[in-house]
């Protein structure tokens with residue numbers, strides 16, 4: 593089937609680029625001497641995870657328990673659920689942990705530790721826990737410069753019901769960078785803060801076997817990762833306009849696009865309307881610290897067109913001049929590179945794998961939270 597015979601909007605993945613991105617990160621992890629535990633929230637697809645792991649069911653990071661179940665059923669038994677745990681989820685976590693070779697959860701508070709301790713004791717089943725650390729993103733995690741953070745780690749280490757795996761961070765501040773040099777600097781802050789905190793814990797007598805870091809920009813550009821045991825990038829497998837804008841990758845590395853069709857042509861307003869709205873592209877504003885005008889994706893092969901607005905099922909595309917849109921007819925196809933591929937992918941029930949214009953396969957990802 594030709595991709596232009598698909599009903600729109602359709603989420604397309606260029607197989608050659610996907611495989612190239614996968615090889616790039618496998619080689620990087622090997623060269624940096626760290627385990628690769630890709631974050632599968634980017635695609636939520638077991639087929640893509642196998643490609644990322646060189647054809648096997650290796651270690652993965654998930655962002656929902658639905659992903660954890662889906663991947664476990666497909667044979668992935670080494671899973672980190674990388675969102676701080678809420679106590680109500682612990683019954684589900686225990687059911688998953690019993691079936692996995694390794695199932696790790698995160699916490700960053702005494703309350704979280706109380707809940708995990710209590711749940712594990714009640715079941716008589718030890719749970720594996722990472723202490724989440726804030727290495728500068730300021731979203732979640734303990735402050736590694738505070739004495740309380742060491743006290744919490746001591747408590748995890750001492751609990752009979754907790755297997756303390758180590759420390760984990762996500763340097764999401766890398767997304768605020770303007771250049772590869774800035775990304776490299778963030779990667780070094782992420783690495784050094786984690787390694788120093790790990791050393792502090794070890795000198796306090798706490799075994800800290802794992803030091804897990806990860807964001808796509810820092811994993812792609814870190815100068816070295818001495819002292820780190822694992823990386824958890826996710827977005828790199830697709831990349832997107834945001835990553836290209838901040839210098840993580842080039843536009844030619846981006847493996848995904850949303851195929852959409854023109855449903856209205858309004859030359860007097862220099863405007864086209866397409867059938868990819870916010871529910872096909874997501875409304876992520878992209879790297880708006882880099883640009884003077886916010887756009888909601890890049891119209892491929894049409895440099896004079898920009899995605900100026902989105903409502904639920906309508907996308908508004910503006911040209912520089914009347915001529916830029918006047919040649920279009922209702923039904924014409926366009927492809928849009930999303931600002932944020934993880935959010936856009938999560939909106940689609942199927943992914944269409946392409947080789948040139950040919951659709952060669954389709955993958956069904958998992959959806960929802962339960």
Ligand SMILES: Cc1ncc(COP(=O)(O)O)c(C=O)c1O
Nearest residue numbers: 631674762807808824825826827
């Ligand atoms: C905890 C955690 N680890 C890893 C990642 C992967 O980072 P990226 O999306 O930059 O690949 C994320 C992304 O949000 C995350 O929240």
